Amino acid sequence: MQITFLGTSSGVPTRSRNVSAIAFRLPQKAEVWLFDCGEGTQHQFQRSELKVSQLRRIFVTHMHGDHIFGLMGLLASCGLAGNVERIDIYGPPKLNEYLTTCARYSQTHFSYPIKVHTVVPGTVYEDDEFIVRCAPLKHRVPAFGYRVEEKDRAGHFKVEKAKALGIPPGPLYGQLKRGEWVTLPDGRKINGATLCGPLQPGRKFAYCTDTIFCDSAVELAQGVDLLIHEATFAHQDAQLAYDRLHSTSTMAAQVALAAQVKQLMMTHFSPRYAPGNSLQLDDLLAEAQAIFPNTQMARDFLTYEVPRDGAESEN
Amino acid sequence: MQITFLGTSSGVPTRSRNVSAIAFRLPQKAEVWLFDCGEGTQHQFQRSELKVSQLRRIFVTHMHGDHIFGLMGLLASCGLAGNVERIDIYGPPKLNEYLTTCARYSQTHFSYPIKVHTVVPGTVYEDDEFIVRCAPLKHRVPAFGYRVEEKDRAGHFKVEKAKALGIPPGPLYGQLKRGEWVTLPDGRKINGATLCGPLQPGRKFAYCTDTIFCDSAVELAQGVDLLIHEATFAHQDAQLAYDRLHSTSTMAAQVALAAQVKQLMMTHFSPRYAPGNSLQLDDLLAEAQAIFPNTQMARDFLTYEVPRDGAESEN
Ligand SMILES: [Zn+2]
Ligand SMILES: [Zn+2]
Numbered sequence: 001m002q003i004t005f006l007g008t009s010s011g012v013p014t015r016s017r018n019v020s021a022i023a024f025r026l027p028q029k030a031e032v033w034l035f036d037c038g039e040g041t042q043h044q045f046q047r048s049e050l051k052v053s054q055l056r057r058i059f060v061t062h063m064h065g066d067h068i069f070g071l072m073g074l075l076a077s078c079g080l081a082g083n084v085e086r087i088d089i090y091g092p093p094k095l096n097e098y099l100t101t102c103a104r105y106s107q108t109h110f111s112y113p114i115k116v117h118t119v120v121p122g123t124v125y126e127d128d129e130f131i132v133r134c135a136p137l138k139h140r141v142p143a144f145g146y147r148v149e150e151k152d153r154a155g156h157f158k159v160e161k162a163k164a165l166g167i168p169p170g171p172l173y174g175q176l177k178r179g180e181w182v183t184l185p186d187g188r189k190i191n192g193a194t195l196c197g198p199l200q201p202g203r204k205f206a207y208c209t210d211t212i213f214c215d216s217a218v219e220l221a222q223g224v225d226l227l228i229h230e231a232t233f234a235h236q237d238a239q240l241a242y243d244r245l246h247s248t249s250t251m252a253a254q255v256a257l258a259a260q261v262k263q264l265m266m267t268h269f270s271p272r273y274a275p276g277n278s279l280q281l282d283d284l285l286a287e288a289q290a291i292f293p294n295t296q297m298a299r300d301f302l303t304y305e306v307p308r309d310g311a312e313s314e315n
Numbered sequence: 316m317q318i319t320f321l322g323t324s325s326g327v328p329t330r331s332r333n334v335s336a337i338a339f340r341l342p343q344k345a346e347v348w349l350f351d352c353g354e355g356t357q358h359q360f361q362r363s364e365l366k367v368s369q370l371r372r373i374f375v376t377h378m379h380g381d382h383i384f385g386l387m388g389l390l391a392s393c394g395l396a397g398n399v400e401r402i403d404i405y406g407p408p409k410l411n412e413y414l415t416t417c418a419r420y421s422q423t424h425f426s427y428p429i430k431v432h433t434v435v436p437g438t439v440y441e442d443d444e445f446i447v448r449c450a451p452l453k454h455r456v457p458a459f460g461y462r463v464e465e466k467d468r469a470g471h472f473k474v475e476k477a478k479a480l481g482i483p484p485g486p487l488y489g490q491l492k493r494g495e496w497v498t499l500p501d502g503r504k505i506n507g508a509t510l511c512g513p514l515q516p517g518r519k520f521a522y523c524t525d526t527i528f529c530d531s532a533v534e535l536a537q538g539v540d541l542l543i544h545e546a547t548f549a550h551q552d553a554q555l556a557y558d559r560l561h562s563t564s565t566m567a568a569q570v571a572l573a574a575q576v577k578q579l580m581m582t583h584f585s586p587r588y589a590p591g592n593s594l595q596l597d598d599l600l601a602e603a604q605a606i607f608p609n610t611q612m613a614r615d616f617l618t619y620e621v622p623r624d625g626a627e628s629e630n
Binding site: 011013015039042043047063077080098105106140 | 328329383387391392423455
């Protein structure tokens with residue numbers, strides 16, 4: 001479960017930080033899911049080790065330009081690269097209209113199917129392994145936070161033990177692997193759980209941007225292994241955060257604390273905190289860590305591996 | 316008169332070439348004019364020595380994504396940078412609608428005036444120093460080539476000679492500087508031209524993309540100091556050029572030859588000619604030079620100074 005930050009600046013790109021985009025790599029599916037797609041996201045893909053051909057889903061938080069202006073270019077390039085099978089896009093109302101309109105004006109014809117889903121609070125996507133939920137945040141336009149949960153997996157199935165019990169290989173194994181009770185042809189009842197190792201709990205992350213501190217962010221982030229939360233401003237500039245409905249670093253930390261997350265990763269920084277200014281990103285980090293010590297700052301191309309058992313891991 | 320290439324790839328960006336954009340720097344006005352604006356053009360500005368705050372005019376050739384998807388982001392950033400006075404945009408029908416629609420969906424409010432002008436063949440813009448004309452090219456959607464002419468300037472005024480003739484300083488000097496005849500208070504008639512150095516002929520460049528070889532490109536480029544012409548394909552791939560209404564390198568050279576230009580700069584290269592492939596950009600250059608020897612290949616961030624007297628200059 002790998003998260004790669006492709007853009008960590010708010011509003012405008014800087015020389016070292018692009019506007020918002022986060023890639024979620026699912027090695028077991030050979031898929032990449034993207035969260036937001038600011039201008040230049042396709043360029044960031046090229047500079048990373050991610051494969052655009054694996055792009056399968058895009059989740060959009062809100063319709064501000066620094067989160068969507070890279071969509072059309074990326075989708076067009078996926079078509080020209082020629083090896084994308086299908087892309088599902090999830091986002092706020094009007095996203096579909098926006099994309100359709102841009103495609104019409106620019107006469108962009110996609111060579112693969114694209115389906116845009118308008119999200120409503122609740123479950124956005126579910127398959128055997130993952131469930132994605134969203135909740136409304138508090139911004140100047142409708143904005144949604146996303147929570148991605150890997151489903152718990154049954155423990156390793158003990159084949160040798162099953163054979164020793166004289167259970168014939170076949171469809172029964174599937175039920176036993178899932179920890180179910182089965183009745184054998186000879187009448188014996190077997191509890192599958194006794195043939196499985198310990199349950200592997202699924203990992204969880206949440207992505208909350210753009211928003212000021214809000215209760216629904218706390219709910220969405222409840223107990224996740226990784227909370228990615230915007231921190232556009234320093235605490236000292238809280239008035240700007242209130243005016244523009246963005247978060248300060250202290251608000252991000254308060255969400256992490258209240259939701260009892262394992263790790264907070266802050267992103268979406270105002271360019272005003274660039275090196276050389278009176279307040280810098282180290283100050284935002286210190287402010288947040290005073291409230292929630294397990295806080296880090298995202299930077300472009302940082303890859304964070306969500307650990308299985310709370311063991312920290314980053315490269 | 317400085318031209319800086321900000322994007323020289325066609326269709327999709329590569330690691331070393333962005334999609335189309337060309338900046339024209341007018342040092343005497345402290346203005347930058349842009350021709351086309353593919354995705355990531357604002358990022359290219361940041362990597363160049365150009366100042367986005369000097370951006371004053373944008374000329375758009377056609378509505379394909381690789382020429383317009385950077386517009387909204389650049390215009391929004393100009394607003395956030397806060398020091399742009401006004402931007403005039405010139406382009407095909409529907410460009411205004413496209414921008415207005417994108418601004419509405421993304422709730423982008425510009426803090427400075429933007430005026431979009433729909434071009435028709437002929438004069439697009441004129442001031443004391445420059446005249447910009449456009450002509451329709453031959454592509455899959457309406458596309459316009461642009462020709463920028465610096466107006467001829469009167470030669471250096473010989474003040475000492477005027478004083479020696481006893482001409483009183485004042486408004487008469489203005490007329491004489493422009494090479495006009497004036498009548499002095501004492502009745503003498505003086506030809507201003509005799510008091511001026513040799514006329515400084517204005518420099519001219521033309522930008523033709525996207526297009527297959529066409530007569531209107533030849534007309535537009537007639538006698539220019541610099542012709543920037545697309546060369547998406549190698550001669551060997553001419554069938555692709557015919558299918559998609561793009562140019563081969565040989566077509567670009569034929570336009571340059573027929574229009575008797577001083578210098579041809581080719582751009583808008585298909586990524587298929589990247590290093591390591593069987594045909595490479597050196598092959599496109601050789602093909603063109605066989606027809607028009609004074610040919611160069613554009614690359615991102617190449618700055619070409621259009622010389623005053625046909626003396627070649629590049630840095
Ligand atoms: Zn934002
Ligand atoms: Zn093009």
